[in-house]
Amino acid sequence: MTPAIIIILIFLAITFIQSGYDKVADWKGNVEWLKGHFSQTIIKNQVPAALLLVLVLEVVAGAFSVIGIIQIFMNDDTEFAGYAAIVSSATLLLLLLGQRLAKDYDGARTIVIYFIPTVLLLNWLY
Numbered sequence: 579m580t581p582a583i584i585i586i587l588i589f590l591a592i593t594f595i596q597s598g599y600d601k602v603a604d605w606k607g608n609v610e611w612l613k614g615h616f617s618q619t620i621i622k623n624q625v626p627a628a629l630l631l632v633l634v635l636e637v638v639a640g641a642f643s644v645i646g647i648i649q650i651f652m653n654d655d656t657e658f659a660g661y662a663a664i665v666s667s668a669t670l671l672l673l674l675l676g677q678r679l680a681k682d683y684d685g686a687r688t689i690v691i692y693f694i695p696t697v698l699l700l701n702w703l704y
Contacts, residue, residue: 584650586699587643587659590666593692594640601633619679628676635669656703663699670696 601608612625621628639662646659670693677686 580702583656583659583699583702584647586695587647587650587662589695590662590699591640591643591647594636594643594666594669598633598636598640601629601636605629615680615682616676618681621676621679632669632672632676635665635672639665639669659699660703663696663703666696667693667700 609626609629612629613622616622616625616628642658642662642665646656646662649655649658670689674686674689674693677683677689
């Protein structure tokens with residue numbers, strides 16, 4: 579297995595586990611900030627539900643990344659690495675959509691930085 583796959587899985591695990599932890603640790607603060615961020619969008623009344631969806635996806639993406647790393651080392655299988663890449667891609671696309679809806683183009687550009695290695699991972703696995 580290529581070291582690049584493992585490195586990207588570590589990158590995704592760190593990214594999504596930390597982000598999920600931040601959402602849980604400061605749920606109220608995140609909801610309040612995001613209500614302002616999305617106040618002029620079609621999701622302005624669904625911010626807590628949208629944040630919960632993103633939280634679940636981030637936790638799943640982070641967990642699949644960790645499981646994928648373990649699976650690669652244990653039996654050289656990439657099944658969960660593939661799941662991690664797919665869920666991570668879906669999560670990042672959802673975040674990108676949110677940034678575009680909020681007309682936060684700098685934030686949307688930042689998502690692309692995370693999306694590039696995720697697409698590379700998808701390409702290498704499939």
